[in-house]
Amino acid sequence: MNKGKTFTRRTMLKGTAIAGAAMAAPTVFTRGAWAQDFRNDPGDSSTVTLGFNVPQTGPYAEEGKDELRAYQLAVKHLNGEGDGGLLNTMKPLSLKGNGILGKKVEYVTGDTQTKSDAARASAKRMIERDGVVMVTGGSSSGVAVAVQSLCQEMGVIFMAGLTHANDTTGKDRRRYGFRHFFNAHMSAAALGPVLEAEMGKERRSYMLTADYNWGWSVEGSMTEVTEKIGWETVNQVRTPLGAGDFSQYITPVLDSGADVLVLIHYGKDMVDSLTQAVQFGLRDKQVNGKDFQVVVPLYSRLMAQGAGKNVAGIYGSTNWHWSLQDEGTQAFVKSFGQEYGFPPSQAAHTCYVQALLYANAVEATGTFYPVEVIKFLEGFEFDGMGNGPTLYRAEDHQCFKPVLVVKGNENPTSQFDLLEVVNEVPTEQITYPHDLYAGDLGPYEV
Amino acid sequence: MDALLLQLLNGLDKGAAYALIALGLTLVFGTLGVVNFAHGALFMLGAFVAVSVNELLTFSKRVKDESVTFFDAYKEQPYLEIWLGDFGSAIIDWSVPIAILAAIPIMLLIGLAMERGLIRHFYKRSHAEQILVTFGLAIVIGEIVKATFGANPIPQSAPEIVSGAAPVGALFGLSEALVYPWWRLVYLFSSLAIIGGVFAFLQFTTYGMVVRAGMADRETVGLLGINIERRFTIVFGIAAIVAGVAGVMYTPILPPDYNLGMNFLVLSFVVVVVGGMGSLPGAVAAGFLLGVVQSFASMGAVKEIVPGIDQIIIYLIAVAILLTRPRGLLGRKGVME
Amino acid sequence: MASLTAFQPSTPKRDAIIMAVFAAVVLTAPIWLTPIGASYPDLLQRFAIFGIFAIGFNILFGLTGYLSFGHAAFLGVGSYAAVWMFKLLTMNVLVAIAFGVLVTALFSIVIGYVCLRRSGIYFSILTLAFAQMSYNMAYSVLTPITNGETALILETADPRIIDRALLGDAKEALPSPSLFGLELTGYAAFYFCAVVLILAFWVSLRIFRSPFGLKLLAIKSNQNRMIYTGYNTRPYLLVAFVISGMYAGLAGSLMAITDPLAGAERMQWTASGEVVLMTILGGAGTLIGPLLGAGIIKYFENIFSAVGKTQLSELFAFLPDGLNEALVGLMSLFVGEGWHLTLGVLFMLVVIFLPGGLMEGIKRLTDWAKSRRQGGETVGDGAAHQPSE
Amino acid sequence: MANVVLDVSDVNKTFGGLQALSHINLQIEEGKTHAVIGPNGAGKSTLLNVCVGRLAPDTGAVMFDGVNLTGMDPYDINQLGVARVFQTPEIFLDLTLIQNVEIAALAKRDGAFHFRPFRLMYKEKALTEEAEHMLEDVGLYRLKDEHTGNLSRGDKRRLELAMCLVQHPRLLLLDEPTAGMSRHDTNRTIDLLKRIKERGMTKVIIEHDMHVVFSLADKISVLAQGAIIAEGAPDEIRGNPKVQEAYLGGAHV
DSSP, rough: OHHHHHHHHHHHTOOOOOTTTHHHHHHHHHHHHTTOOOOOOTTTTEEEEEEEEESEEEEEETHHHHHHHHHHHHHHHTTOOOGGGGTTTTSSSSOOOOSSSTEEEEEEEEEEOOHHHHHHHHHOOOOOHOOOOOOEEEESSSHHHHHHHHHHHHOEEEOOSSSSGGGGGTTTTTTTTOOOOOOOOHHHHHHHHHHHHHOSSOOEEEEEEEEHHHHHHHHHHHHHHHTTTTTTTEEEEEEETOOSOHHHHHHHTTTTTOOOOEOOOOOOHHHHHHHHHHHTTGGGGTTEEOOOOEEEEEEOHHHHHHGGEEEEEEEESSSSTTTOSHHHHHHHHHHHHHHSOOOHHHEHHHHHHHHHHHHHHHHTTTTOOHHHHHHHHHTTBBSSSSSEEEOOTTTTTEEEEEEEEEEEOOSSSSSTTEEEEEEEOOOOOOOOOSSSOOOOOOOOOO | HHHHHHHHHHHHHHHHHHHHHHHHHHHHHHHHHHOTTTTTHHHHHHHHHHHHHHHHHHHHEEEEEEOOOOOOEEEEEEHHHHHHHHHHHHHHHHHHHHHHHHHHHHHHHHHHHHHHHHHHGTSSSSSHHHHHHHHHHHHHHHHHHHHOOOOOOOOOOOOGGSSEEOOHHTTTTSSOOOOEEEEHHHHHHHHHHHHHHHHHHHHHHHHHHHHHHHHHOOOHHHHOOOOOOHHHHHHHHHHHHHHHHHHOOOHSSSEEEEEEEEHHHHHHHHHHHHOOOOOOHHHHHHHHHHHHHHHHHTTTHHHHHSTTTTHHHHHHHHHHHHHHSTTTTTTTTTTTT | HHHHOOOOOHHHHHHEEEEEEEEHHHTHHHTGGGTOOOOOOOHHHHHHHHHHHHHHHHHHHHHHOOOOOOOOHHHHHHHHHHHHHHHHSSSSSHHHHHHHHHHHHHHHHHHHHTTTTOOOOHHHHHHHHHHHHHHHHHHTTTHHHOGGHHHHHHHHTTOHHHHHHHHOOOOSSOOOOOTTTTEEEHHHHHHHHHHHHHHHHHHHHHHHHHHHHHHHHHHHOOOOHHHHHTOHHHHHHHHHHHHHHHHHHHHHHHHHSSSSOOOOGGGGGHHHHHHHHHHHHTTOOOOOEEEEEHHHHHHHHGGGGGGGGGHHHTTTTTSSSHHHHHHOOOHHSSGGGHHHHHHHHHHHHHHHHOOTTTHHHHHHHHHHHHHHOOHHHHHHHHHHHHOOO | OOEEEEEEEEEEETTTTTEEEEEEEEETTTEEEEEOOTTTTTSHHHHHHHHTSSSOOOOOEETTTTTEEOOOOHHHHHTTTTTOOOOOOOOOTTTHHHHHHHHHHHHHHOOOOOOOOTTOOOGGGHHHHHHHHHHHHHTGGTTTTBGGGOOOHHHHHHHHHHHHHHHHHOOOESTTTTTTTTTHHHHHHHHHHHHHHHTTEEEEEOSSOOOHHHHHHHHHEEEEEEEEEEEOOOHHHTHHHHHHHHHHTSSSS
């Protein structure tokens, strides 16, 4: 953070109105001068500011809170405080634990409210007022795509938080946007073989889909994969977001002849619809001589907590889980657990990793100049971050790494032990050609 | 046919929720003349009474899970179970019904406090100001709940014996496949009982008669020397109890979070207005009507003809009713027109 | 002050002063908002845009008393229309504004015509129903037009027929909205919004001072009397509704100009509720009140939500440690993720202590100041309000 | 015979089986003050409401100056030149007295709908002056910038009257113009109405107070149970036994 900005915020907080006035007016004229340089160049400042844009109110507030915890932890580790977390396990590592390029890392936060408008407003505040060099966070694809395109226009790097729709690195991919989280296509590709093994080739599936982009994208991917293994799709029904009571969509499942229900809902919707589906006796049902099954393509521990014991035995996929035994996961769970007293969620993990990846790229290239940082991240291969060997694919800025297939735990040993990892699907199985979902990254220089 | 029957049940179930909230809303409006945007918050508070009761009952002995090293993970066993064995488990199993009992005095107190402390100062103020103050109150209540319980939904379960699906079809000699969750049936019938109780109270007690007379013509009843104000305070308490109990009973169906109230608020306003301002039977009728219509509109056959109809059907029906009947289904002339 | 806070006879001179002061205050906003940390282009733009939205809403609600609970639908429609202009024709903002306002006008004529068949809360619920239908459909079935949850955004591959014809094929980068070549981003965009705000305020002032405005106010006061006095009130209400809808459309187009994106949640009932709250908070029916309300709510949303514990402990650093921690702990409930709480408390305090909104508070303050100065002056001032003799 | 301004011919109106008006025939002559009296529930207000378009008659017609008012909207009837003073004063609360009268004057000048948002009230000098004269006329000038909420009932009535008069209506309908007033206020109102009479304005007055009726009316119609039972000059009515009977012994008469 440069001196001027510190001054601005302090003055705001202390309410003294003296020299601040001089600040704003000149900015109008100096903006042009930065053009040949790049936006928010920290220059000679001894600090650098990152922007953490997470949902603090609205349906994903809990996830946002966890993301923020992870970011604060990441800042600590970057500045060489605490136990260093994944700095100890990341390979290849350029970071030295003395901030980024020797500058102390500071941060500002904002509330996306899980609305594109609010998220962009808050990202703009970070970029325009607080002078951040990078924006990161978020817990839905709508927000990720909106903020990503803003960051492209502003020439500031965006490291997406939790976003699962194919569009983020497909149709709406951007040069300045990067996604570490997995996506709908990968979920489906990973679930396919597991579902085949667990439930057989002859299944009839019924899909309930949240009626917006993310839902459609998962629905498309799941249909493709399940039909490939021989399942029949009985029906696909779209449900309004935030319906609360899903009974009117669940009852038709009962006598549809389907024996698998695919619930393509996330967050509160998933908690509600799963709870209600179980109440309708779907889990105890026998159809076509088989046990009725429920599949939730995108799972998270926080959601499992909300649905309580209803998750038992239900399959899904997730980006990461704290119970993994690799070195990276262990290191992260250790620092997070010791700091906050409970394990991190997958949202927290992806956000932490994204912050480190950005910092590492800057350190490696020796500059905050986004074009260089982007070029470094494109095609960057790394390991030791909890997901095994990972590639940041250059063509669409999507990370490729193994995907976890999980199942709701029937006999949890503790309040956090809600999901059990069934399978770690290797990267080759979930990789797809980058032009499968065509999109245009846009230019390096903006 | 089975499908239609199930959707009818779904609709009645949904309608019961709308009707219960709308009933209190319109009762408060009819008697106190206050547009209470915090009414949804009362529903939500009721749900969190259930959460609190459950947390109290499951206050647990924690056994550390030694396999987890970096933070404390516990296997929890409620003290009630340890002390009382199976009886303890049974108590915990029945936490939602227990919460209903607890909710009655708690919600009454909350309702009275709200009326005495805030609402009564707004009887004579403009509806706009009532909206602003009660909306503010709803936000404050929501944020307090969020700060206390977190933003994540907290699941509650119905007692074991009513948690599965009832073989409705077999009971009535229809298809075996026809099942419906026990708890939803319990919910439906309890709601009907509550609605019936409120009507009976208003219809058959002298207290209720005064309240009804007050709703019809406040000034005249006031002239009779009856202390309307005090009775109306009680009415607010009753509305709070109805909303709160509805909230408790809804928790096994919908894991509650702090936003629950806001989600129901707008719909219940639509219900009240479609029913007609100041009309209790109107609110109940509109609640069930909209619930049932919404269920039927969600059927695959209907959605194939008009895609997305289930998302707007409630509002569409509301518009149609308000345009054909100027004061909703059973509204009185001159009330909030 | 009276001519600002209530509908009072005014004079040309007085109104000229109001306009001059208003313009000066708006144009210098980047300077005087600096000390409270609100001086950066995006928030400044938002103040102006939501100010326009609230001013327009006030023309309907403040003057006629008809409480629309679906005004956000017009905001959304204005945004979508403007972004489509950017995509299809040109990045010129005037085209976008013209089209955005035009589409909203048509939309509000239809909705207004239907909704104004009812009054009171029945009217409110009708508007709410239309807005919710628009929102739900924009989010799902209308995705081909609205791009649903992702929001409608610009693409490099957009046709932009006029721009391409005049300037040849676009560069690789996304173009910014512009005013005949002047790129409207950052402070330039704010000053553009500020000028539009000043114009919008001027129009609103003229309406308040016009016979038309007086008639609207009379409708609010006693519609029955209006009818027996020989007025057909329905078209008056419809015109007020459409004007107010066009203001919302204008605000929506400006949102698309400062940030070329249009999302469905802009049309949700919470957004409609927000402008209602802004107006009541500031003071419905006053000229300045709604603007004030808009500013405060946006300030809380953008600034309070971004204050964290670190900033708080910096703020209270001068206090002893224990006290500092206690205070930071308490205050942190109200900032960051707790900004909603602050807003809720503010709503309640304002209504409880200042019936009539913030402008009422300002009026009381000035009255008090006047009465403190001395009696004689107050009389002289009072005479200035009544120039008609 | 003088020109008939308002011609009510064979009007019937029932409310759910109750015959509120039965075969009413009434001719109001230009420049005259015509009073309609009758006991409570006789149908006086219903008759007035039929005349101003608030209620549509079941059968029969109301003609104003050759125009059939049946089915017309109240504002159009007003624009034809029919103004009405209500039983409980209907004025614009929250506005000032002068604004109240100005609005009425604007209706006369601009018609039922007129949209010119960029005209300015403070440039409407002529209109304001006219309104001020009117207020002077009814003795409310000194209160012209007050809000109407603070007025006494008598003042409110006078203001409403001023709002009607400023429109120079051809026919003025008054529904109990002195109801609820003190004797002093009543007398002032009678004086005012007498002055209007001198200007040749046609008036229909519905009134309980016989003092008012006999001071003002040129002609009186007596309504009982929805039918006109007597009609004539004040002196004729005074001696009519049917009227006395209708008024239960005629204590007032």
